[in-house]
Amino acid sequence: xxxxxxxxxxxxxxxPTYTRVPLMLVRxxxxxxxxxxxxxxxxxxxxxxxxxxxxxxxxxxxAIRAQSKLLIHSSNLYLNPxxxxxxxRLTALSGMERAFFTVGGAEAAEGAIKVARSLGQKxxxxxxxxxxxxxxxxxxxxxxxxxxxxxRYRAPFGPLLPGVHFVTPxxxxxxxxxxxxxxxxxxxxxxxxxxxIHEIDPAFLAAxxxxxxxxxxxxxxxxxxxxxxxxxxxxxxxxxxVQPDLVITAKPIACxxxxxxxxxxxxxxxxxxxxxxxxxxxxxxxACRLALEFLDALADGALYQNVQTLGAQLKQGMQALARKHKxxxxxxxxxxxxxxxxxxxxxxxxxxxxxxxLLANVTHDTIIRMLPPYIAEPKHIDQALRILGKxxxxxxxxx
Ligand SMILES: Cc1ncc(COP(=O)(O)O)c(C=O)c1O
Numbered sequence: 001x002x003x004x005x006x007x008x009x010x011x012x013x014x015x016p017t018y019t020r021v022p023l024m025l026v027r028x029x030x031x032x033x034x035x036x037x038x039x040x041x042x043x044x045x046x047x048x049x050x051x052x053x054x055x056x057x058x059x060x061x062x063a064i065r066a067q068s069k070l071l072i073h074s075s076n077l078y079l080n081p082x083x084x085x086x087x088x089r090l091t092a093l094s095g096m097e098r099a100f101f102t103v104g105g106a107e108a109a110e111g112a113i114k115v116a117r118s119l120g121q122k123x124x125x126x127x128x129x130x131x132x133x134x135x136x137x138x139x140x141x142x143x144x145x146x147x148x149x150x151x152r153y154r155a156p157f158g159p160l161l162p163g164v165h166f167v168t169p170x171x172x173x174x175x176x177x178x179x180x181x182x183x184x185x186x187x188x189x190x191x192x193x194x195x196x197i198h199e200i201d202p203a204f205l206a207a208x209x210x211x212x213x214x215x216x217x218x219x220x221x222x223x224x225x226x227x228x229x230x231x232x233x234x235x236x237x238x239x240x241x242v243q244p245d246l247v248i249t250a251k252p253i254a255c256x257x258x259x260x261x262x263x264x265x266x267x268x269x270x271x272x273x274x275x276x277x278x279x280x281x282x283x284x285x286x287a288c289r290l291a292l293e294f295l296d297a298l299a300d301g302a303l304y305q306n307v308q309t310l311g312a313q314l315k316q317g318m319q320a321l322a323r324k325h326k327x328x329x330x331x332x333x334x335x336x337x338x339x340x341x342x343x344x345x346x347x348x349x350x351x352x353x354x355x356x357x358l359l360a361n362v363t364h365d366t367i368i369r370m371l372p373p374y375i376a377e378p379k380h381i382d383q384a385l386r387i388l389g390k391x392x393x394x395x396x397x398x399x
Contacts, residue, residue: 003036017362021354028055031376033359041359044384047360049193049225049337049371052294052303054251057375059293060255067289073284076278082288086162087263089295093234093277094247096263098270101283105224105250106139108260110249111277112187112220113143113161115264119271120184123216129163129177129182136166137194138187138222149186150195169200172207179211185218185246186211190236194226196367202240209242218245218268224260228252229298231335239334254290259283263330295360303374310381311335314370317385325392336376339369340388344396352391 003024010020019076024036029053033043046052053060074080087099102108120127132138132147139145145154146161154160162184167174169192176379179186184210212219219242226236227249233239235247245268250260259282281287297303315333318340322328330341342349346362353360353368360370370384 001036006036012236012273019352019393023354029379030054030056031373032178037088037342039357040188041354041357042380042383042387043359044370045359045361045370046252046371046373047256049230049251051256052229053255053297054373054375057255057297059297060290063289064257064286067286071285073281074239075280076283080283080285080288082285082292083283084345085289086283086295088289089292090249090261091263093186093295094249094263095265096247096269097265099263100263100272100277101288102250102260102279102298103258104139104260105248106141106144106226107279107282108248108250109138109144109187109222110148111139111262111272112185112222112246113147114222114277115217115246115262115268116185116273118266118276119218122271123184124181127182127183127184127216128260129165129180130161131165131167131178131183131186133169133188133192133200135169135192135195135198136187136189136222138189138308139224158212169186169198170204172204175204175207175213179215181213181215183212183217185220187220187222188213189222189224189226190240191226191334191337192230193337193369196341196364197334197337197369199332199334202242205237205240208245213243218264220244220246220248223247223249224251225371226334226337228294229304229307229335230371232304232311232335233335234298236334248332253294254287257287257290259287259291304374307335307374310372310378313378313381314338314372314384317381318388321389321392324389328392336370336372338370339363339370342366342368348394348396349391352394353387356387358387358391364376 027034064215115126134149138148149166152206165178167178204390209219221244247262253259271343318331322331329345332339363369
C-alpha cells in the first residue's frame, strides 16, 4: 500500500472528518517515525501526546507480547489481574480514591459528567449545572462537547446538554458570578492543550476549588493531555496546592493502546453503583497491563526530571527563535507541552518542518504545538530547534 493508494481509498470510503497531513506512517523507533517512502521524522507530536515512551519501547513490546498470548480482552463481566492494581496505583498517584476505566478521553469526560450530575441531583433536584472554561477542549462526544468552550466544535450538533456555563480562564470574578447552588461541577484543564497550551493560574484553580467546596460541587480536572508526566509531575495540578474531587486522564496511559480513566474521591467515588455505568472495552487486561508498565517507567522519577529539563531547553530555544522573528507573538509551555503562536497561519511552517524531518501540529490555525516524547534527549531538542529555526525562515504574508 503506497500513500496514493491509501489516499484514494480514504477519499472514497472514509467519512471525511480529517484533513490529513499527506504522510503515511508505517513504523516507529524511539523518538523517530518512518513514512511509507522510508523518510525518517523526529516525532514531536507523539500521536497527540500519546507515545510518551516513544515508539517500540522494549518494555512495552515485551508486555504486549506476553499479555497478548494470555488474554487481550475479557470485558467487565469478570475480574482481570491488572485493573484493580492499576486503580490502586493511579489513585495513589493522584490522591483520588476510586477509578473507572474507559477507552479514551471523551468517554472519561462523559463519566465525570455522569458522576457530577448524579451526585448533584442527590444533593438537590436541579443541581445539574456545570461550569467550564472558554477555549477548553474535553472531547468530541455530545456530553464532552457540551462542556467544550469552543463554538466551532459545538455548533452543528445542538441541542447539547443544558445547564453549562462558560467562563473566562483566569477570571475569578467571572467564575464566582457563574457559580450557584445549582452548580454540580466546575471542570478545568490545568493546562489547556488543544486550546493552544495555556496554563491556568494556580490562584484561579484554588478559587475554583474553594467555590466548588462552598457550593457542594465537584472540581473536575481534565488531565487527559496535561497529566501523567507531560508537565514534569504526575499530574499538572500537583504544581499547585489544589486537590480536585475528580480527575480524568487518558492519552499516554497505556503506551498507545486505548485507555482512559476517571478517578474520584469522597462521595463522588461511590455515587455510581452497580448497573449505573459500564463499557465493553475499558480496562481490559492488555490495556491495564500496559498502563502498569507505563507507571513503572515513571516510577523512579527520572522521566519527570527529563520532561522538566527538556521542556525548559525547548521553550528557551523557541523563545530565542521568537526574538529573531517578529511574526512569532508568543512561546508558551509547561514541561513537554510547548506552543509557538504566530500572527499568521501556522500550517505552512508546520508543513515545512515536516519536509525538514520534524513532526508537530497546528492548533487554532496560528499555533504550532509540540508534545515530544518523555524519552527524548537534549540532542533531539537541538535537532528540533534547528529544524524549527529553518522553517521559520519561510517568507509568507501576514494573515
Ligand atoms: C484535554 C482533553 N480532554 C479530552 C480529550 C478527548 O480525548 P479523546 O480524543 O481520547 O476522546 C482530549 C483530546 O485531545 C484532550 O486534550
